[in-house]
């Protein structure tokens with residue numbers, strides 16, 4: 708696991724943007740794994756900037772988002788479908804048919820999970836996966852206790868995760884209790900992984916990651932076993 712200490716949030720986003728641009732420019736049909744949350748917002752701004760400056764095109768790129776809430780339609784402003792369109796997709800030339808996000812409204816959620824996993828496989832697997840981290844060490848929505856062997860599945864969200872994400876919802880009751888998430892095994896099959904960590908609230912998670920103990924009670928710890936994983940952490944987290 709390589710660790711890059713960025714000067715600040717902008718620097719973290721810029722470094723990640725450069726790695727992604729290099730990857731897409733050398734392999735235009737890159738399968739990119741995307742994350743939501745506040746952490747990657749600066750990265751999306753950076754990628755849009757590179758696109759507008761004509762230094763990057765997503766014309767042949769295919770994307771797979773990590774997760775989606777169960778029960779929220781794409782039109783709901785708290786869905787990850789909505790998030791991706793608002794913060795990234797609307798500004799770039801990524802073809803609509805190449806954008807993939809799990810469907811949290813699917814009638815048969817188990818089937819949706821299998822379908823999503825097959826789609827990733829069919830594309831040849833994720834080339835470059837972007838990750839954020841939850842305060843409890845979750846990656847995607849793989850909460851503590853999720854088997855490392857899990858593929859795309861339905862997860863009951865931890866109370867701490869629902870509380871952390873409650874800031875986006877009018878009331879706590881409206882925060883969904885379940886989500887579809889790409890599994891840890893699926894994430895680990897990615898050829899390259901970039902984990903972004905930003906802000907004081909992630910200090911404990913970062914410290915625990917550095918401790919190095921690999922345990923299902925701290926999902927991000929599995930990343931120590933990946934042979935091409937880069938952690939980009941900003942100074943605010945470290946100090």
Ligand SMILES: N[C@@H]1[C@@H](O)[C@H](O)[C@@H](COP(=O)(O)O)O[C@@H]1O
Nearest residue numbers: 742743744745746839840841847
């Ligand atoms: N499913 C997402 C994760 O993919 C994300 O990493 C995490 C941290 O979010 P933030 O970056 O806002 O701290 O939030 C959500 O739970």
